[in-house]
Amino acid sequence: MSYRSTRQLVDDLRQHQRLIVIDDPVDPHLELAEIHRRVYRNQGPALLFNNVIGSSFPVASNLFGTIDRARFIFRKQIEAVKTAVRLKADPSSAFRNPWALRKMPLVGFRMLQRKVRKPAVMQHQCKLSELPQVVCWPNDGGAFVTLPQVLSQAPGQSGLRGLNLGMYRVQISGNDYQRDGECGLHYQIHRGIGVHHSQAIEKGVDFPVNVSVGGSPAMTLAAVMPLPEGMSELGFAGALAGHRIPMHLANPFAPIYADADFCIVGKVVPNHLKPEGPFGDHLGFYAKVHDFPFIQVDRVYHRAGAIWPVTVVGRPPQEDTVFGELIHELTGPVIPTVLPGVKQVHAVDASGVHPLLLAVGSERYTPYQKKSRPQELLTQACAILGQGQLSLAKYLWIINGGDPKAPDAEHMDEFFQYALRRIDFRRDLHFITQTTIDTLDYSGEGLNQGSKLIIACQREPLRELAKTIDANLKLDDSWRNARLAMPGVLVVTGQAHLGTDSTVQLQRQCDALTVSPQFEQIPLIVVVDDSDFAAKNLENFLWTTFTRSNPAVDIYGLGASMINKHFGCSTMVIDARTKPHHAPGLMEDAEVNRKVDARASRGVSLSKFL
Secondary structure (H helix, E strand, O other): OOOOOHHHHHHHHHHOOOEEEEOOOEOOEOHHHHHHHHHHHOOOOEEEEOOEOOOOOOEEEOOOOOHHHHHHHOOOOHHHHHHHHHHHHOOOHHHHOHHHHHHHHHHHHHOOOEEOOOOHHHOEEEOHHHOOOOEOOOOOOOOEEOOOEEEEEOOOOOOOOOEEEEOOEEEOOOOOOOOOOEEEEEOOOOOOHHHHHHHHHHHOOOEEEEEEEOOOHHHHHHHHOOOOOOOOHHHHHHHHHOOOOEEEOOOOOOOEEOOOOEEEEEEEEEEEEEEEOOEEOOOOEEEOOEEEEEEEEEEEEEOOOOOEEEOOOOOOOOHHHHHHHHHHHHHHHHHHHHOOOOOEEEEOHHHOOOOEEEEEEOOOOOOOOOOOOOOHHHHHHHHHOOOHHHHHOOEEEEEEOOOOOOOOOOOHHHHHHHHHHHOOOOOOEEEEEEEEOOOOOOOOOEOOEEEEEEEEEOOOOOOOOOOOOOOOOOOOOOOEEEEEEEOOEEEEEOOOOOOHHHHHHHHHHHHHOOOOHHHOOOOEEEEEOOHHHHHHOHHHHHHHHHHOOOHHHHEEEEOOEEEOOEEEOOEEEEEOOOOOOOOOEOOOOHHHHHHHHHHHOOOOOOHHHO
């Protein structure tokens, strides 16, 4: 079905028993989000809240909560889009399956936007304060639009030229925003809207920004797609939606997506900033308050029968995990064409996506030589870190896919064991310091500031990995409760990190440990706040280790040395304790939990998912 509104999507999901309607009153302050989180965790259906306190608009959530449901939503067009992506990646595949080309002209036609004069979204007007004021976490700074389609237009452009579509955080209440007149606009580093903002500052002019919500679900997916700069998100949305995206020209404002359920129309004034946040984000921590641009709101439009779609983010996995899975399905075949020699790149959701990438590359240089150290893998790693949002990664582990024993990057347990058996930490650690990291990652030295580490391995196995802890293993006396998170990886509970003194102390502890045969099968030690938690499962280990460490600052080693400015060691030690400058973690509200528990006891259709 080619959906043109959230109402059509909701009705279709309900007809196919993929959605539950909740008619009881639901509080948008924390309760709605807690219901969503529980239903998502239990792989439950999409939700339609018809009675949201404080607003006359229904709210839909968990629409994309399972990969099966996401595929169902795009079932009519997804194969044609996959074919188009495959053809871009490998044009010769057309000769192997000419029948697959039959729909390509239609797909190309649908990628062209069409202009409309009477958009459905402009049928009615309301105020920002009349929108559902959904607050997801107790310390959030206000209500946020959590599925915004932010459309900006480059200064001086008109018509359908110079457009960028992205999903950036939009705060509609709280802080010192003018009620009903302003909303916060938090966009992260390496986002297309930043180019428009830079141009506006250079020219000293405002630039138009609209925030659409709802409409075709293809617009939501297009807003989060990591498309190359210059490739149209609206064109991709049309291909996936199964129809040309209708746009209304609204000069002097940016074009308006005609089928949206809601549209906040306004402009951004360069160099005007206001505090935005905090907000419980996808790393599992609160994004702190910082000065960001804001939209001066001119009007808020909505269509007849409008439904307000929302999602809830937090420590992965959450609903946005499904977006990542679907994007990987669609774009995976393109990776080798964009990054020659790279076979696979996996952004690890359990670590918050951006902190950790696992990659499978290839060694094609000097095939007449027997190589024991990475060569082309390092070239490929640098290319990966030069690609859009992939450049936000802090840790990039890359292995040689030319080895028939090399595992798939998505089989993370196998990947780490393969790499740890082969890595020589004396020469396979390659740091990039004083650089940029994810705006939402507070493990670095400041906003957007941190370091990166490439860990590359290309050789035969060097060691076997410990599967049990040697009773005679001697560690520092302050490292307690040693556990194996996986073969060869030891996690220990360290003393609370108190700042510079703790850093100096950990360096001394590593220096004092003698490199001995007892560490030969333990190439990696991670110091954490709670080793039982970190070792409980792979997801806990990945989240703890890679969201709470800044490579250039928090990596130490046993037998460490510095040769020609290259750091090396025999066993790598990562300090993944919580630091004083880190953002606080997300905690659910106990009273709200009791309220939802009581709702679960009523025996309604929703109960089994709560």
